[in-house]
Amino acid sequence: MQQQSPRPADALAVRGLTRTYGTGPNAVRALDAIDLAFAEGSFTAVMGPSGSGKSTFLNCAAGVEQPTSGDVVVAGQDISGWSEARRTAFRRRHVGIVFQGFHLVPYLTAAQNVGLPLRLEGRRPDRQHVARLLARVGLADRAGHLPGELSGGQQQRVAVARALVAVPAVLLADEPTGALDTSSARDVLRLLRSSVDELGQTVVMVTHDPVAAAYADSVVFLVDGRVAGWMSRPTAEAVAGQLARLDDLAGAAVAS
């Protein structure tokens, strides 16, 4: 009999995820009953036209926002009905987040910024763990530097190290290369890719950039708060073509 290798567990799954803003005639359904699952050790890009619900999805997955209905399951735990305090505590331990604008604390050194999520949890960061992470992102010699003494690309690499420090179930990145030049962007994308390939990390990245999306294993496309398609083993050209088609679709919906 042929032996089947077990399917990896899902690091993150959402079921029937719906998020509505406002009420009555002005209500906006930013996410409309989305079902998605992200296997452990996978790298997924989330793309779609402006207003399609990408940031709302990431915020719900991170537990920053509470869904109107549906489930958000991170590392096997359904966080959707939890209080904000409980979601925040859970996020510090199980979710790493990288933002477009780095969000480093300006008066803390690179090493202190990397250790911050552990300190916020009342844990003392292990110096060697922090040093290894800074070496991984190519900044072993910048541990004592303040963010203001680092380039944008270097700051974002510190932010990636910080997002990895707690060994999270999932790393969520919101336009992580949006503020970077091409070469720094490539460094950050390679870093995310290697965290998947070498550390088995799960990464979900919102991006507008087809070149960035091509670093992922697959791409999920959102339109008007719904899943409009998947692409596996994406190339920049194929992604750009699909985005153009989806933009036309979203434009047609607005025009009608």
Ligand SMILES: Nc1ncnc2c1ncn2[C@@H]1O[C@H](COP(=O)(O)OP(=O)(O)OP(=O)(O)O)[C@@H](O)[C@H]1O
């Ligand atoms: N706090 C809010 N109040 C009201 N409507 C909101 C709020 N946040 C988002 N929306 C609406 O929800 C929809 C989805 O927004 P979201 O920011 O998730 O889209 P996006 O795909 O990330 O867009 P972009 O690519 O422009 O960042 C949009 O129509 C937006 O106007």
